Amino acid sequence: MTLAFNEEQRTLKDTAREFARNQSPVESFRQLRGGAVTEGFSTDIWQSMIELGWTGMTFPEAYGGFDFGYMGLAGCMEELGHTLVASPLLSSVVLSGSAILFAGTEEQKQTLLPQIVSGEKRIALACDEGFHHQPTAISATAVKEGDTFLLNGSKARVIDGLSADLFIVAVRTTGNAGDTNGISLLLLDASTPGISIEKTSLVDSRNYARLTFNNVCIPASHLLGEMHNGFAALDKALDRGRICLAAEMFGGIQEIFDRTVQYLKERKQFGVLIGTFQALQHRAAHMYTEIEMCKSILMLALDAVEKDSGNAPQLISAAKAKISETYELVSNEATQMHGGIGVTDELDIGLFLKRARMSAELLGSARFHFSRYATLEGF
């Protein structure tokens, strides 16, 4: 077990840090959030990420990747979290790419993975349907008739669902919402007749869509993985997404924590720096202890992912839960400790506060993961 980045991974992380600070500081996110760009991210920045090779990090060489692993990618995600960089890394590379890698036929992998790596295609995973993340609660149905599936139903919170080229849709082919059995994955071209794609505006100003399927016809060959048995690959892909999202969140946590500690050393009231007040010192010190533990649990989960250990799912749940709770704590404290300026739009803290709540809900809230952890641990 290694709970530290190796030298190569550190170099990559440093590159990502430089990239985020110089090419895509928080100011860039501010420009995007007005909604001027449909994609919700800068296509130039995305192109640069592709050129840096980040889109290929988690795929074997046979599919155009270079097998650098999740430690490496998560290090990048963490750095991107520091400046709120919006990009389809999570949606296209991590969630969709790994679903294809885990479930796809050789031919599907050969065709699609290189297209993800090169950025030729952007793929979005459509899984959630209700108010909360609950990947077994799938009601959208696909009925097989001859050579086609007939798809009906709807999807919510499809990350980067606007202007995606292709969707991976989790559908129910048998059983009832809540069953793990009976879920299948389908590849769906975004231009297929019968799909409606609607933008939803959420507090973190990123690209989210709701999809509605009205008798959408999908060739039977577009089944990804086994009929009725898609859940295992789906859950494993979601787990890759969860840990990468947790890494991004961890970057955000550190950023606002550092900025807050800095403020405690700059702002004066009553003739002294406010960092002099023990009421604030202890809370800052407490956050420090939580952040240290977040880092450990994140590294533990990443290590398990790299090794594909049997207990990776519960460790990922542990990391996502812990980091979601800590992001809530730190974003609230950062706001409060800045006083009046903390609740202005001008200060960046508010942007992180909004991203904190959104990313906590995405791919499972702390409560979802507490419960999943307990189930997986058998109690």
Next chain:
Amino acid sequence: MDYKAFRQDIRAWLEANCPASMRTPAKQEEQVWGGRNIKFPSPDAKLWFERCVEKGYCVPDWPVEYGGAGFDTEQTRIFKSEMRKLGCRAPQVNLGIWMSGPAILEFGTEEQKREHLPKIARGEIRWCQGYSEPGAGSDLAGLQTRAVADGDDFIINGSKIWTSYADESDWIYCLVRTDPDAPKRDGITFLLFDMASAGVEAKPIELITGERHFCQTFFDNVRVPQKNALGVINQGWTVAKRVLEFERNMMSDLGSETGSNVEPREAALHYIGKDNNGAISDVILRDAIARHEIQKRAFDVTQQRMIDEFTNGAGNMNTALIFKYCGTEEEKRKFELLLKIMGEQGLGWRDHQHFTESELNTTIEWMGAKTHTIAGGTSEIQLNIIAKRALGLPGVLS
């Protein structure tokens, strides 16, 4: 005084005069702020406002000659409780009603009372509060805005910040330094002046909610008559502290003035659902909702207990120190809880196609709640005050 009969009269009047549409919680944009540019969101709001003004019900406890209804403490309590029971909206909101008006009643000259109070009662003048400065927030007494005597006037220079609604207000009550050589609490004057005076400029600042409530307010050689000081010149700190008490009392209200009134319990039934036994199916959230309700109950009955204790001659003023802190902190927790209950529906942003008004308001109020533990004295300052005044602990700054 026959309070029972009084209660019946009030109820009958409210039932006859408060339009049905004024008996639902008011959203931010439905509140009627008084002032030279008074605006009404609906004809009913105007009617309700006018009827209340005529009876002095915007300020029921103020003397009749200043535009109030002349109610005693018990009558006022009954009036408010009947308003609450019917769910009647406040006919008018105004910092004049909550803050400058009561201060003028307590510290003003007869001339000041006659000039200002009726205009507040009738919603003709809207007030804002010029306390905080870029360098003086928690340490309010460190304020630097200068007022220099010039004949019968003061000339004011400096700037205030976080001045809520300064750009929409007609008058300001403002703390200025009139004696820079005195110890910091002894050289402050509490000054009232017209925001239309030459040299006043208010620049709105955007909040995390996207609203533009507060401003940075600049004073460039603003000329104000010295007789506009409320209370004694250089002793404005006494008035300022009293007004802070009014403000904190008002803010203790657990956000119920403008609340979306979405209760976590009801929200959970909709967004989470019940199990076969009829219990909220997420046990973690169910416990958190119970915790919130218990806290809210304890909070509500603390106010009642205080009144009962005072009535029985054994009141303790220190109890009142907890309200601002407990109320606003619990409000923050309540909205965090609501967000968890609502999932994606609690995180919409100006998307009227996919979110209901109430959902979008809850999100805004979640952010708004963050401002309430800062405005009116931060939670940390409230705890300092408790440590100092209730516990007598040494060396506390507040």
